[in-house]
Amino acid sequence: MNFIGQILPVDGYIVSQKETLPVDYAKSLTHLYQPLLGIKAIALYQTLLHDIDLNQEQAPQTHHTLMNYLDLPLDEIFQARLKLEGIGLLKTYKQNWESSDLYTYELQSPFAPSNFFKDAMLSQLLYHHLGDQKFELLKNYYGRQTTPGYGVNITAAFSEVFQTFTPSAEILEVDD
DSSP states (O other): OOOTTSSOTTOEEEEEEOSOOOTTHHHIIIIIIHHHHOHHHHHHHHHHHHHHHHHTTSSOEEHHHHHHHHTOOHHHHHHHHHHHHHHTSEEEEEEEETTEEEEEEEEOOOOOHHHHTTOHHHHHHHHHHHOHHHHHHHHHHHSSOSSTTSOOOOOOOHHHHSOOOOOOHHHHOOOO
């Protein structure tokens, strides 16, 4: 597939993020996502993540700047972007901007390492890429329970502690 010309160096971009990242997102990106996506896609994700602060200080940046940050040609950046989109780490929006296009890159939060292995597709893909031995090592390390040996969980549920109510029609009516 020819990726040249899909994005132009003069096209602008801004970065947004709606979700907060898990505390151990860097471990997840390095050990779990990077074998699936490659270093270029992870570098793009991390660069965009750290560009969020810059977006609030100035106008949109150009993809030429991104090329300089990553020391990659634009077609490789486009391929890396597609990988991030495909695995669910990035949503991309496009609009007209001045005499070129403006892309909004909305970063999606990666799974925390302990939750990564609960996704059957990602687990199977990682197994396929790493093989049995390395996959089991990572799964045993990151997939273990965070509270081993604490006993049975008897934490009270919200409904056990707080009484809920159904508003009556009288309360919902507004007096004029």
